[in-house]
Amino acid sequence: MDNVVASLSKKRRRDKLELQEPSANKDGGYENFDLISRLPDEILGSIISLLPTKEAARIPILSSRWRHLWRSAPLNLVIDYNLLLKRSWKERDCTAIISKILAAHPGPARHLSLRSICLHNNLYARFDGWFRSPALNGLEELDFYGRNSQSLVPPSVVRFVPTLRLASIGGCDLSRIDIAPTLLLPQLKQLKLYDIAISELALHRLLFGCTVLESLDLQSIHGIRIVRIVSLTLRSIVVYVHNQADMVELIIEYAPCLERLIQLGKEGPRTSRVIAAPKLAVLGYLTPRISEFELGTIIAKEIISISLTTSVRTVRILVLDSIGPNLDVVVGFLRYFPCIEKLYIQSHLRMGMKNVRQYDTLDPIECLELHLRAIVLKTYEGKRPDVNFAKFFVLNAKVLEVMKFGVCGNTCNEKWMANQHRRLQLDNKASRDAQFEFRRDYDSYSFQYNKHIHDMWVLDPFDRSLCKCCQLVS
Structure with a gap:
């Protein structure tokens, strides 16, 4: 009993030291002054949500003042290649850890990155269960990659569209997801699609629903020959084409806020037309592999012959x-x-x-x-x-x-x-x-x-x- 009383007394003294007012020393400095712990829980939670997953989970050991903060802070769950290399983890280790974290955290979530775990058939049900977890309510940033452009995407991913601000999706078949004309992503500002299969109609509907989109990154898009872009908000577009069978023509019909157009890759797009982009300030990467590039009245053929009127x-x-x-x-x-x-x-x-x-x-x-x-x-x-x-x-x-x-x-x-x-x-x-x-x-x-x-x-x-x-x- 004496040991229990002594332990409780020691704990009260430690907590009191953490919260006491700063005391000036003879050099004019302060002792026992923890400025960070004096911040409101809301600010501390925001700080923790920006930390890597491993460091955020260790926060409770720093101070009793911080013990509840990991669970109350927005979840930042990142399983990347660096973590796998350092820990020598295999896929089954990661899936068990992800399930455990999602079960322990009440939500909401800020960032989920599963780039190092491929969405293949054996994990389809597991991904679907993760996406339905209450811990991912209010998710703002999503990053995951399937095995290849034939991998199916769990339909449960659609539940994130009201809150997503950033999405990076690769190695998936989006042509099999019903992208309705009324689908809205009212918060999405950055969208990256790479190594995916999608139809021209589905991509058009997807972009039409992104009402505040600022950055669009399209890399190795399969099943589509012509990409037409009409956007009142886009400021940056990056297009990467690796295979001649992919996107052949890029047409920017109307983009009044567009500042950057960057075309990468070995094969194109073979033809690019910029009809209306009055704020365009950064242009590249123009190569002889582009058969034709048009910007307003400028027409460049294979970056060799150029004609224009203004x-x-x-x-x-x-x-x-x-x-x-x-x-x-x-x-x-x-x-x-x-x-x-x-x-x-x-x-x-x-x-x-x-x-x-x-x-x-x-x-x-x-x-x-x-x-x-x-x-x-x-x-x-x-x-x-x-x-x-x-x-x-x-x-x-x-x-x-x-x-x-x-x-x-x-x-x-x-x-x-x-x-x-x-x-x-x-x-x-x-x-x-x-x-x-x-x-x-x-x-x-x-x-x-x-x-x-x-x-x-x-x-x-x-x-x-x-x-x-x-x-x-x-």
């Missing part, structure tokens, strides 16, 4: 894939997008490309005179076609601030750079303040893969210098 002055960032690199083609784009501030070039060297072009001061290029401040050249080899291409900008870009060279191979040493300095005539640069940086190019495809491509707070989604995990050549 220019587009809204585009500030342009990403091009150029074989050669072809200086005449790139200069042509600069005339048609006269307000470009950042130019990214993924070059594919072709010997014999002369790139000898004199700048006609009687026919100035507005972009070079007033706007172009940054150029990034990837897969730069320092051979004659490369040098002549880059030298044109060194000698004629009058407001250039920085030019970055992503150098192929192991040639980027001091001797090689001194030789490039001479050949590029950097001492005769048109912009007095221009800086030139040579770096070994470890990632020749970093234009195509960027985790911040939809983050609208990043003005330039291709600028990797803003993120430590992305700092390669940017």
